[in-house]
Amino acid sequence: MVKASTLILRKYRETQKSRYETLKDQGICVQCGQAKARENRIHCQDCADKLKKSIIKNKEKRRKSGKCLLCGGNKSYRDMKPDGSYYVNCFKCRNFKNHYVKNREGK
Known part of the structure; x- marks a missing residue:
């Protein structure tokens, strides 16, 4: 028997995946919603730079600790x-x- 919460999570993941695919095909940034993203990309250049900076910042925190x-x-x-x-x-x-x-x- 599958739990109700598991079914809800599956449905949510499916909708998010379909949303990402449609936005990616149209060239729309998933994070900010503007049509600056290149084709088959999820983020525009500004959002990609922000994401890269946050990843570097988290790695530095992990390295220090x-x-x-x-x-x-x-x-x-x-x-x-x-x-x-x-x-x-x-x-x-x-x-x-x-x-x-x-x-x-x-x-």
Whole structure:
């Protein structure tokens, strides 16, 4: 038996997905609603720049607090990484990345 909340979430995701697809096809920015977005893009250039800045800001916060840059988890390997290394990832993200790269290269 499926819960009612699960059904509501599924319906919401379907409507949002169809909304994104129609706006993307028309070249309308999803965030601000103006017709500045290029074809097959979700955001206009201004909104894309804002999004990029916020992502960089969040990564800097995670780096300062010693958390993983990808998932925000607390399992950083800060003690094990080489001195001067810029990246701080957790074991889970490191293993996933290594596994993904190996499978993509066909190894």
